[in-house]
Amino acid sequence: xxxxxxxxxxxxxxxxxxxxxxxxxxxxxxxxxxxxxxxxxxxxxxxxxxxxxxxxxxxxxxxxxxxxxxxxxxxxxxxxxxxxxxxxxxxxxxxxxxxxxxxxxxxxxxxxxxxxxxxxxxxxxxxxxxxxxxxxxxxxxxxxxxxxxxxxxxxxxxxxxxxxxxxxxxxxxxxxxxxxxxxxxxxxxxxxxxxxxxxxxxxxxxxxxxxxxxxxxxxxxxxxxx
Amino acid sequence: xxxxxxxxxxxxxxxxxxxxxxxxxxxxxxxxxxxxxxxxxxxxxxxxxxxxxxxxxxxxxxxxxxxxxxxxxxxxxxxxxxxxxxxxxxxxxxxxxxxxxxxxxxxxxxxxxxxxxxxxxxxxxxxxxxxxxxxxxxxxxxxxxxxxxxxxxxxxxxxxxxxxxxxxxxxxxxxxxxxxxxxxxxxxxxxxxxxxxxxxxxxxxxxxxxxxxxxxxxxxxxxxxxxxxxxxxxxxxxxxxxxxxxxxxxxxxxxxxxxxxxxxxxxxxxxxxxxxxxxxxxxxxxxxxxxxxxxxxxxxxxxxxxxxxxxxxxxxxxxxxxxxxxxxxxxxxxxxxxxxxxxxxxxxxxxxxxxxxxxxxxxxxxxxxxxxxxxxxxxxxxxxxxxxxxxxxxxxxxxxxxxxxxxxxxxxxxxxxxxxxxxxxxxxxxxxxxxxxxxxxxxxxxxxxxxxxxxxxxxxxxxxxxxxxxxxxxxxxxxxxxxxxxxxxxxxxxxxxxxxxxxxxxxxxxx
Numbered sequence: 043x044x045x046x047x048x049x050x051x052x053x054x055x056x057x058x059x060x061x062x063x064x065x066x067x068x069x070x071x072x073x074x075x076x077x078x079x080x081x082x083x084x085x086x087x088x089x090x091x092x093x094x095x096x097x098x099x100x101x102x103x104x105x106x107x108x109x110x111x112x113x114x115x116x117x118x119x120x121x122x123x124x125x126x127x128x129x130x131x132x133x134x135x136x137x138x139x140x141x142x143x144x145x146x147x148x149x150x151x152x153x154x155x156x157x158x159x160x161x162x163x164x165x166x167x168x169x170x171x172x173x174x175x176x177x178x179x180x181x182x183x184x185x186x187x188x189x190x191x192x193x194x195x196x197x198x199x200x201x202x203x204x205x206x207x208x209x210x211x212x213x214x215x216x217x218x219x220x221x222x223x224x225x226x227x228x229x230x231x232x233x234x235x236x237x238x239x240x241x242x243x244x245x246x247x248x249x250x251x252x253x254x255x256x257x258x259x260x261x262x263x264x265x266x267x268x
Numbered sequence: 269x270x271x272x273x274x275x276x277x278x279x280x281x282x283x284x285x286x287x288x289x290x291x292x293x294x295x296x297x298x299x300x301x302x303x304x305x306x307x308x309x310x311x312x313x314x315x316x317x318x319x320x321x322x323x324x325x326x327x328x329x330x331x332x333x334x335x336x337x338x339x340x341x342x343x344x345x346x347x348x349x350x351x352x353x354x355x356x357x358x359x360x361x362x363x364x365x366x367x368x369x370x371x372x373x374x375x376x377x378x379x380x381x382x383x384x385x386x387x388x389x390x391x392x393x394x395x396x397x398x399x400x401x402x403x404x405x406x407x408x409x410x411x412x413x414x415x416x417x418x419x420x421x422x423x424x425x426x427x428x429x430x431x432x433x434x435x436x437x438x439x440x441x442x443x444x445x446x447x448x449x450x451x452x453x454x455x456x457x458x459x460x461x462x463x464x465x466x467x468x469x470x471x472x473x474x475x476x477x478x479x480x481x482x483x484x485x486x487x488x489x490x491x492x493x494x495x496x497x498x499x500x501x502x503x504x505x506x507x508x509x510x511x512x513x514x515x516x517x518x519x520x521x522x523x524x525x526x527x528x529x530x531x532x533x534x535x536x537x538x539x540x541x542x543x544x545x546x547x548x549x550x551x552x553x554x555x556x557x558x559x560x561x562x563x564x565x566x567x568x569x570x571x572x573x574x575x576x577x578x579x580x581x582x583x584x585x586x587x588x589x590x591x592x593x594x595x596x597x598x599x600x601x602x603x604x605x606x607x608x609x610x611x612x613x614x615x616x617x618x619x620x621x622x623x624x625x626x627x628x629x630x631x632x633x634x635x636x637x638x639x640x641x642x643x644x645x646x647x648x649x650x651x652x653x654x655x656x657x658x659x660x661x662x663x664x665x666x667x668x669x670x671x672x673x674x675x676x677x678x679x680x681x682x683x684x685x686x687x688x689x690x691x692x693x694x695x696x697x698x699x700x701x702x703x704x705x706x707x708x709x710x711x712x713x714x715x716x717x718x719x720x721x722x723x724x725x726x727x728x729x730x731x732x733x734x735x736x737x738x739x740x741x742x743x744x745x746x747x748x749x750x751x752x753x754x755x756x757x758x759x760x761x762x763x764x765x766x767x768x769x770x771x772x773x774x775x776x777x778x779x
Binding site: 053055056059060062063066123124144145146147148149216227228229231232233261 | 523529530533534535538541565572585587598629
């Protein structure tokens with residue numbers, strides 16, 4: 043069975059054109075033209091990736107994002123009008139894994155989806171179970187425990203944590219993390235890393251404001267404190 | 269440019285100060301002259317009256333002493349004169365039978381009495397006359413003594429009055445000078461006070477010109493001032509509304525264009541996916557469409573970016589990066605996007621540690637635009653160089669025509685303040701007259717046509733300029749410094765001093 047994408051976009055012409063272009067890439071595309079229908083469709087059909095336009099009538103894209111995130115760790119790509127607004131950070135904080143600005147090339151979207159799915163499916167088998175104080179990481183099972191309780195991470199958060207855990211104490215620059223986790227090059231948006239680190243901290247840290255595990259190295263990047 | 273005021277050499281404040289000082293001078297001069305004149309008249313009249321009264325009485329005494337006309341050569345005149353009651357300095361003179369008798373004939377006699385006075389008195393009429401003699405003011409009263417055939421004159425020196433008047437004149441002059449000075453000071457003060465609102469207006473106008481469109485003057489409640497304040501604020505409001513409306517319009521238009529562009533881009537991709545199935549003519553048409561949709565998309569992006577500049581809505585996403593990293597990445601990305609072979613990036617070792625604070629993706633646009641510009645107008649860039657500027661270009665005005673030779677500072681010179689990213693081409697260069705203009709919006713190559721067929725929209729260099737300025741740098745074009753024909757577009761960026769990097773958490777959005 044092919045990969046199913048739920049495309050949420052209120053502009054019918056865009057929706058139709060993007061659906062066709064994505065179908066040409068081999069994806070199965072479900073459509074929704076508003077937030078309610080999107081949540082409804084998400085509940086009814088198995089979905090591998092969600093594509094959400096932030097500007098939706100009714101329930102806006104952020105809310106759809108949050109609702110989906112509450113019930114699933116499915117990769118979410120949001121579509122924004124502009125890259126330099128707060129929309130991007132707000133969308134990422136609402137749970138999106140990546141974003142694209144309109145107008146984007148459907149081929150670029152396909153590449154992003156492939157990157158999200160690829161890393162969501164694979165973990166490095168070379169890494170065995172890891173323990174950092176109260177934190178336990180089981181890469182093969184895709185499991186993270188804090189004080190023995192399971193911590194629910196999205197696939198991207200999990201991948202980010204595993205990436206940092208692959209070399210505890212080593213500093214990873216944003217560029218490296220962008221490339222390894224998102225498949226971006228030098229000009230990837232560093233905010234993806236920053237927001238995901240923030241999200242990760244709220245889940246794995248006792249006090250997210252004073253992180254003990256995922257720490258910032260000023261001017262350089264992030265590392266996992268061994 | 270229309271000016272509402274004729275150009276004057278002096279400022280408004282100087283003119284106001286001078287006017288008030290002149291006013292004070294004129295007023296005090298008039299008052300002084302009037303006061304002096306009145307005092308003089310009064311003093312002299314009083315003197316005159318006293319003198320006339322006394323002279324008449326003395327004349328009576330003289331007439332009595334002489335008695336009826338006699339021819340005797342009297343020798344008693346000296347005694348008589350001496351006995352007359354005269355104030356100090358007064359000179360009684362008796363004229364009789366062609367002889368002049370006086371207290372001391374050498375001091376005051378015939379010669380001291382004006383001829384016109386003598387003639388009047390000889391004619392039988394009493395007269396007085398005020399005149400100046402040897403620098404002294406005299407009042408001489410002459411009385412004919414008809415019965416005796418003699419005349420009596422008395423000269424009264426008025427130098428006392430003169431001294432009083434001189435003293436008064438000096439005092440008045442001093443007072444006038446003082447009031448002129450006071451007037452000047454007052455004028456200075458009042459003009460300062462009066463012009464304070466004008467200075468405020470000036471400051472507000474400067475602020476508005478600098479882009480602070482919401483600058484307003486404080487309404488003070490002063491009815492005269494508020495005419496200015498209110499109309500200024502209204503003007504500023506209208507200006508702000510208009511600029512924002514224009515910018516919003518551009519922004520909205522661009523946003524509105526995004527949706528159809530999205531449909532176009534996606535639809536074109538669908539058609540392109542079956543390109544091979546299309547007849548050749550349709551393929552050509554498809555390629556044309558693809559190229560122009562890309563261009564259109566770029567134009568919309570540029571317009572949006574420009575309109576963001578106009579409303580000050582640009583948020584730079586600044587990061588500290590090695591200049592070599594960002595330039596290499598930008599050049600390679602631009603080359604990939606343009607489908608061209610990669611451009612050589614040349615730099616000395618001295619720039620390898622140089623850190624700049626840039627919005628990486630906007631900086632990449634800058635490089636892409638410069639390379640694109642070289643492609644359009646000069647047959648392509650020949651090299652991108654990263655240089656440390658020569659020391660003498662630190663000052664601001666050495667930009668376009670300085671054409672300094674870049675020197676590698678491998679000789680251990682101190683940390684540079686700036687770094688240059690130079691895009692070089694081998695075209696015909698940019699004429700001096702065009703070097704500023706080409707950074708204007710929608711300006712294109714020269715009329716000479718040597719910059720090739722234009723396919724751009726003329727926003728590329730304007731965006732470069734705006735972006736670099738937001739980064740605290742500047743951009744200019746100059747001739748190549750190695751003697752070859754061609755232009756050098758130089759982007760100058762401030763260097764982040766070593767040890768002052770803000771760190772990973774300092775990613776900031778700056779307006």
